[in-house]
Amino acid sequence: MKTYFVYIVKCKDNSFYTGVTSNLELRIDQHNFGIKPDSYTFKRRPVELVWSEGFSQVDQAILWEKKIKGWSRRKKIALIESNWDDLVLFSKNYTQFGNKINE
Known part of the structure; x- marks a missing residue:
């Protein structure tokens, strides 16, 4: 059974990039090698893998990737x-929590 990974890398500029792949090690290497000059991570290398989760179905992985991409940095x-x-x-809702959100 194939595993699909949703992953987050931290870029050199401290931004995050979220993606999905079936070969996590190869994909991180591709980010760091700089395969596509027009990609988000190309000018933000090196990247560091900071989180990943495996899924058995690609549609579930893609759904989670899209959800995470919509999240705030703090989340x-x-x-x-x-x-x-x-x-x-x-x-x-951010307005419910006062100072905890601004910490």
Whole structure:
């Protein structure tokens, strides 16, 4: 059975890039080698893998990739750090939580 990975890399400029692949090691190498000059990570190399999750179905992996791409930076950091309390907090309406959001 094939595994599909959703992954987050941290770029040299501290931004995050989220993608999906069936070969995680090769894909990270491709990001760092710079295969496509017009890609997001090309001018932000090197990149570092900071999070990944495997899925058995490609459609599930693509769904999660799209969800994560829509998340705020702080929510992505909570995921990377396995900080489930903040992940839940940052999934709610920001106006409900006062200073915790601005920390």
